[in-house]
Amino acid sequence: MAQFTKKDKKEIDAIRHEVHMMGELITLRQLLDRMEVYGDRICMVEKKKYEIIQHTVRDFRTDVYALGTALISLGLKGKHIGIVSENSYAWVVAYFAVTCGVGVVAPIDKELTDELISFLFTKADCEAVFFSKMYQKTAKYHLAHDERCKTAICFNKEFDEENILNFDKLVALGKKLMDEGDRSFIDAKIEKDDLAAIVFTSGTTGINKGVMLTHGNFAQNADGVLESIDPDQYSSISLLPMNHVYELSCNIFTALYMNCIVYINDSLKNFQQNLQLFKPDAMAIVPLVIDTIYTTIWKTAEETGRADVLKKGLKISNALMKVGIDVRPKLFSQIAEKFGGKFPTFSCGGAPTRVEYVTCLCDMGFNIYNGYGLTESSPTVTLNLDCRNKPDCAGKPFPKAEYKIHEPDKDGVGEIWIRGENVTKGYYNDEEATKASFEDGWFKTGDYGRTGEDGMLYIMGRKKNLIILDNGKNVFPEEVEAFFMEHLEYVHEVVVFEAEKEINGRPQKIIAAAFQLAPEDFEGKTEDELYEMMNKDVSEVNKLLPAYKRVADVYVSTEEFEINSTRKVIRKKVEDRYYAHLKAVGQ
């Protein structure tokens, strides 16, 4: 795909400079308007079946304005509008159309079940929803279950049914209205503190909360990325789901703002092929991708008998790097071939990375950034641009973001509190949770950390029980516990936790559950029979949960779990029992 000549890059750099000189970015609408300077340059590329479609900045802005105008004509001004779909150009157009002049957007995790997606649309008070063909059942389910939602709009051309509107037709309607003089969207005024999106941090029931993010929150992040990162990036690939603030804020918004072409990865299944096709300069990823790349490189090296050569190459390269000679592009060119011929820059977030993997990949020539952030801070708090030398830290504060270590202990470790223009105003319709999360203007993250002598933030652990999976997904144990208690009536107590278990010779981070049963209910049953019963039942209940929340390993006990003075189960003791059991059965 697009190979940028020196001249192209110079031209883009000049326009970027022009954008930079426009001053502080305040709203997403301003971002959309400022993009005008890029004119007919390509901003997004996507694959539709076997066709590659390039969208210019002009087309994108026209489509956003037209769709926004059409949505207002449907009576949706000021309303909340949901989105559930795979990543696509239409997804981004819909997001900008809703936020930049119509109302508030609620992008939902596409990996959830139909019922949960509908539940979250309702929780966000959506009166219209965008969806792709894959989610037509979901959209119909939602329309049937929430009478306040009367409009469903499908992104796919071929889908045109009664009660369901079509994206392309709406854009055409909007263009017609604008030609006739409709300025309702064009003249819309957006302020910094206006709510742009309601983003659900995780899953389902009462435990999950809708984070309210304003235009100012997003604008600050886009501005901060522009200020911080290496400007020598002219294309990126959108791999992570766009409903994640991390992908949207750090990749899509920033890329659009600096005219870095966004190649949309149409399916995870085509990722490798798309890398070869698009040859992106950068991408936002989660640690799972780092793990997979690292494992694949070494597995291939072992299989082809080149592992020793690779080890030796790394040794030589590292020695030369110390005296300022970089031979990595030449020495590890075969690895770069897999990425379209060059090492891309990875911005890795969502979960902690494995230090040794990051170091090794940096030594091979990959450029890796990581940092610390959360949905509530849209998302960047700190950024580490030097992963090769400091792979274990989360970096320095992001522009205009601030953190402090609250009540540090003798080692300097305390809860990380954050504030700044990137931080949410609170949770949607949840004053109690909002109140509990803020103190003296600081947002209490629930994470523990310390500031090193180098001024960098080091993350030390979590106060909450939250499980963060390698793919960046967050799972609240309490939510999964409540789900199992509801579905397995005979269970007296359940504790869900993150565990490390070796499966087929590989250590894996999994979700485990310890179940406490009443002995009198199961008199005469052997331990093996209890395990057989529990495994079978857990497997059935698992099917009702989104795949990433499923329990992978079960521990069963007829002895009571240890409790503390407030009669709460001591989770750590239960986890210890689980590991003792694994040891006893030789796992």
Add this chain to the structure above:
Amino acid sequence: MLERMREIICEFVDIDPESITLDTNIRHDLGLNSLELVNLAVEIEEEFEVEIPDREAMGLETVADAIRIIEEYM
């Protein structure tokens, strides 16, 4: 069908094919992560000449689930 599934799975994990049954859990018993699961779906698509939507691929639980999905999309 089970035999062909066993062959495909054994390309991803070093395991005795005979130990793979319809009830084998692809994630929890074989330890495939979500990216490997997607790669498994690609192999299945090529072997059986089907197209499995990402949403179905990510939700795969057991070998029996995989076979059901193949039959559904064939």
